[in-house]
Amino acid sequence: MRAKTAALLELVKAEQPLVHHITNYVTANDCANTMLAIGASPIMADDIEEVTDIVCLSAALVLNIGTLNARTIAAMLKAGKKANALGIPVVLDPVGAGATPLRSTTAELLLRELKPAVIRGNLSEIKAVSGLGSATRGVDVSAQDILDAGNPDYGRSIAEDLATRFDCAVAITGAVDIVAGRGKTCFIENGHSLLSRVTGTGCMCTSLIAAYCAVTKDYLSAAAAGILTMGLAGELAYEQLPNTSRGPGTYRVELLNALSLLSGEDILQRGRVREG
Amino acid sequence: MRAKTAALLELVKAEQPLVHHITNYVTANDCANTMLAIGASPIMADDIEEVTDIVCLSAALVLNIGTLNARTIAAMLKAGKKANALGIPVVLDPVGAGATPLRSTTAELLLRELKPAVIRGNLSEIKAVSGLGSATRGVDVSAQDILDAGNPDYGRSIAEDLATRFDCAVAITGAVDIVAGRGKTCFIENGHSLLSRVTGTGCMCTSLIAAYCAVTKDYLSAAAAGILTMGLAGELAYEQLPNTSRGPGTYRVELLNALSLLSGEDILQRGRVREG
Amino acid sequence: MRAKTAALLELVKAEQPLVHHITNYVTANDCANTMLAIGASPIMADDIEEVTDIVCLSAALVLNIGTLNARTIAAMLKAGKKANALGIPVVLDPVGAGATPLRSTTAELLLRELKPAVIRGNLSEIKAVSGLGSATRGVDVSAQDILDAGNPDYGRSIAEDLATRFDCAVAITGAVDIVAGRGKTCFIENGHSLLSRVTGTGCMCTSLIAAYCAVTKDYLSAAAAGILTMGLAGELAYEQLPNTSRGPGTYRVELLNALSLLSGEDILQRGRVREG
Numbered sequence: 001m002r003a004k005t006a007a008l009l010e011l012v013k014a015e016q017p018l019v020h021h022i023t024n025y026v027t028a029n030d031c032a033n034t035m036l037a038i039g040a041s042p043i044m045a046d047d048i049e050e051v052t053d054i055v056c057l058s059a060a061l062v063l064n065i066g067t068l069n070a071r072t073i074a075a076m077l078k079a080g081k082k083a084n085a086l087g088i089p090v091v092l093d094p095v096g097a098g099a100t101p102l103r104s105t106t107a108e109l110l111l112r113e114l115k116p117a118v119i120r121g122n123l124s125e126i127k128a129v130s131g132l133g134s135a136t137r138g139v140d141v142s143a144q145d146i147l148d149a150g151n152p153d154y155g156r157s158i159a160e161d162l163a164t165r166f167d168c169a170v171a172i173t174g175a176v177d178i179v180a181g182r183g184k185t186c187f188i189e190n191g192h193s194l195l196s197r198v199t200g201t202g203c204m205c206t207s208l209i210a211a212y213c214a215v216t217k218d219y220l221s222a223a224a225a226g227i228l229t230m231g232l233a234g235e236l237a238y239e240q241l242p243n244t245s246r247g248p249g250t251y252r253v254e255l256l257n258a259l260s261l262l263s264g265e266d267i268l269q270r271g272r273v274r275e276g
Numbered sequence: 277m278r279a280k281t282a283a284l285l286e287l288v289k290a291e292q293p294l295v296h297h298i299t300n301y302v303t304a305n306d307c308a309n310t311m312l313a314i315g316a317s318p319i320m321a322d323d324i325e326e327v328t329d330i331v332c333l334s335a336a337l338v339l340n341i342g343t344l345n346a347r348t349i350a351a352m353l354k355a356g357k358k359a360n361a362l363g364i365p366v367v368l369d370p371v372g373a374g375a376t377p378l379r380s381t382t383a384e385l386l387l388r389e390l391k392p393a394v395i396r397g398n399l400s401e402i403k404a405v406s407g408l409g410s411a412t413r414g415v416d417v418s419a420q421d422i423l424d425a426g427n428p429d430y431g432r433s434i435a436e437d438l439a440t441r442f443d444c445a446v447a448i449t450g451a452v453d454i455v456a457g458r459g460k461t462c463f464i465e466n467g468h469s470l471l472s473r474v475t476g477t478g479c480m481c482t483s484l485i486a487a488y489c490a491v492t493k494d495y496l497s498a499a500a501a502g503i504l505t506m507g508l509a510g511e512l513a514y515e516q517l518p519n520t521s522r523g524p525g526t527y528r529v530e531l532l533n534a535l536s537l538l539s540g541e542d543i544l545q546r547g548r549v550r551e552g
Numbered sequence: 553m554r555a556k557t558a559a560l561l562e563l564v565k566a567e568q569p570l571v572h573h574i575t576n577y578v579t580a581n582d583c584a585n586t587m588l589a590i591g592a593s594p595i596m597a598d599d600i601e602e603v604t605d606i607v608c609l610s611a612a613l614v615l616n617i618g619t620l621n622a623r624t625i626a627a628m629l630k631a632g633k634k635a636n637a638l639g640i641p642v643v644l645d646p647v648g649a650g651a652t653p654l655r656s657t658t659a660e661l662l663l664r665e666l667k668p669a670v671i672r673g674n675l676s677e678i679k680a681v682s683g684l685g686s687a688t689r690g691v692d693v694s695a696q697d698i699l700d701a702g703n704p705d706y707g708r709s710i711a712e713d714l715a716t717r718f719d720c721a722v723a724i725t726g727a728v729d730i731v732a733g734r735g736k737t738c739f740i741e742n743g744h745s746l747l748s749r750v751t752g753t754g755c756m757c758t759s760l761i762a763a764y765c766a767v768t769k770d771y772l773s774a775a776a777a778g779i780l781t782m783g784l785a786g787e788l789a790y791e792q793l794p795n796t797s798r799g800p801g802t803y804r805v806e807l808l809n810a811l812s813l814l815s816g817e818d819i820l821q822r823g824r825v826r827e828g
Contacts, residue, residue, distance in 0.1 A: 027305060028578045033801075036748075036750065037801075041692050044619055045652075049654045050655065067321065067322065069322070070325070099330070100333075102323060196312075198309065199309050199312055199318065247313070247530075247535075248313055249309075249313075249532030252801070254802075255801065256799060260801070261799050300596070302596050342596070345598070375605070376597075376606060377602070378599060473812070474588065475581060522809075522813075523589070523808060525804070525807065525812075526809055528808075
């Protein structure tokens with residue numbers, strides 16, 4: 001999976017895929033800079049009058065429900081249908097699913113009407129999307145789910161079941177990340193705890209997955225590559241922090257640097273992926 | 277007030293309160309990172325279909341009218357009423373009140389229909405909310421109001437009158453910050469002039485106040501704590517600037533670092549609060 | 553043109569003009585910080601109920617269609633008409649024109665109904681606005697247009713034609729920037745390739761042009777000044793990068809520093825402007 005990720009990163013830099021985002025206004029800037037950092041090209045567009053035109057130009061579509069509203073939900077649905085019709089991969093980030101009925105029913109609606117390539121969320125969100133009760137707490141993973149994630153087999157079966165049900169790849173990000181799809185599951189152990197102290201790192205990971213989906217039909221590998229890229233950038237960013245400024249301000253600056261400077265060598269030498 | 281602030285900061289880190297924001301798209305990212313930096317958990321959600329559900333999960337609600345529109349005004353009103361009904365503190369930031377009739381009447385509407393825990397603004401905004409004429413200039417304090425603020429007794433009486441009228445805490449931020457409520461008034465003299473050279477520091481201050489309101493019923497102290505935290509972070513950030521990069525880019529990075537690294541010790545040793 | 557730019561920068565710092573933005577949510581924060589960095593004052597407001605009131609307070613108006621929708625298009629039109637009526641300069645950034653019919657027709661609509669002081673875009677966008685076919689690719693310039701831009705005479709005639717047609721200044725930004733208006737054309741060769749690796753640098757350039765338009769009636773010079781400022785800041789930012797962190801995260805921090813620290817001396821000594 002490390003060699004595959006290194007190859008996919010090269011492909012993104014070569015093809016510079018356009019990645020259409022219908023996403024939240026809190027982290028849209030971070031997602032755009034993430035795309036540019038790895039060599040992809042972002043476009044944020046959410047008006048129902050133009051989303052299908054944008055999809056036609058794009059190589060992947062991100063649907064992120066972070067600050068959803070009636071207007072953007074309709075746009076997501078329309079864009080997603082067009083993407084499905086054209087075979088353009090759709091990556092769903094069900095931000096806060098389980099936290100409110102609107103988020104849960106919107107995630108359900110999108111999954112009923114669309115066929116995603118990848119669904120990425122934290123354990124609370126993926127449990128909600130799976131119809132499992134979860135004490136979701138806002139847009140962050142719940143305390144109970146953090147405990148449950150201590151047992152990777154717990155999240156694994158949830159990811160695998162959801163992947164089978166929607167015939168897509170499913171990624172659960174946490175201390176250990178889980179990616180499941182088409183009878184294959186892998187665990188990724190890169191990352192750094194500071195990633196959870198910066199807003200938008202989940203959204204950025206979803207955008208990375210979409211950029212990789214834009215250059216391969218192997219969506220399981222694309223999902224793993226996105227998570228591995230984010231995790232490694234999180235580690236490299238930490239190592240760049242000076243002793244005098246170890247706070248999240250400097251960390252998010254170094255995170256963008258690391259995404260940009262990440263090499264195939266880094267991935268091969270430092271990736272901690274295990275299949276099983 | 278310094279000891280109280282230090283204790284409240286510990287409480288925020290321990291309780292990690294969820295702070296619901298209905299706020300502007302210009303500084304939403306900064307506010308979210310501010311919450312994470314001090315240990316709180318942000319959620320930005322403004323659709324009328326879900327705001328009451330989000331309020332039910334939250335420990336405080338920020339209403340910031342920075343980029344208000346008909347859709348979000350209705351959401352603010354609905355969310356605020358639910359928060360009031362549940363005893364969840366509402367912190368109002370009347371951005372640009374006085375600049376346009378829409379902003380003034382929206383601030384009035386929110387104050388007529390809701391009971392805030394704290395109102396925070398610059399002198400121009402607080403004067404507008406108080407029904408006093410003010411030569412407000414956009415979202416920044418007016419030149420005349422900067423002059424008037426040279427006499428702390430001028431702002432003091434305005435803050436005290438408004439606090440009495442709405443039975444809440446009122447904070448006027450400026451060179452010297454004033455917090456009034458329930459027969460008590462205090463002045464805070466921390467901060468740095470570079471804070472006004474970075475967008476969103478007012479919004480971030482309001483978010484900090486809301487995080488503190490989430491962990492205490494003493495809203496006057498919460499308001500003072502939010503302002504003290506922002507002021508101290510502004511000073512600490514300045515001290516971290518290298519001689520080679522004293523610009524606002526580095527300053528806003530160090531500001532987020534400082535918010536994250538601020539200790540009870542810093543507050544006790546460096547806080548300049550005087551009651552009177 | 554260098555001396556003029558230095559003089560205009562001084563004027564902006566002295567007058568602190570309020571610059572009204574109706575712009576996209578992806579880069580609104582960057583534009584606001586750009587305004588503060590050079591001494592102007594930003595206000596982002598897009599509700600149709602208040603945009604004319606905001607225009608009345610402002611010294612320039614930015615219309616940026618980056619994340620346009622029906623609600624904001626109507627607001628742009630209303631704000632633009634009021635600005636025209638009051639003689640307040642309107643600066644149009646037709647982000648992604650040519651990429652979708654909605655963007656092209658919106659740019660056309662705004663140009664039919666309004667009289668801009670300056671139109672700024674990349675070659676693909678300006679060609680689309682000119683009614684010339686272009687293989688626009690999202691919000692970035694197309695590969696063919698990058699090649700065509702190798703011949704400055706190609707962009708020059710497009711800029712000059714459009715400037716004549718709308719009796720305004722037209723700026724095409726690229727490796728060599730072109731500004732045309734009222735029988736005068738100039739080429740600016742400052743800048744750095746890293747500028748295209750950070751989202752929002754085009755939007756920030758448009759905001760800079762608007763700040764300069766706020767302090768002079770010579771809109772050609774204002775457009776050139778905005779582009780020169782951005783280009784020089786891009787160079788100065790690059791020179792500040794440490795060897796250990798040459799990524800876009802540090803670069804965008806240094807860009808804001810450079811905008812803030814840019815001096816008349818820098819402009820006079822390093823500006824590469826040629827008229828012809």
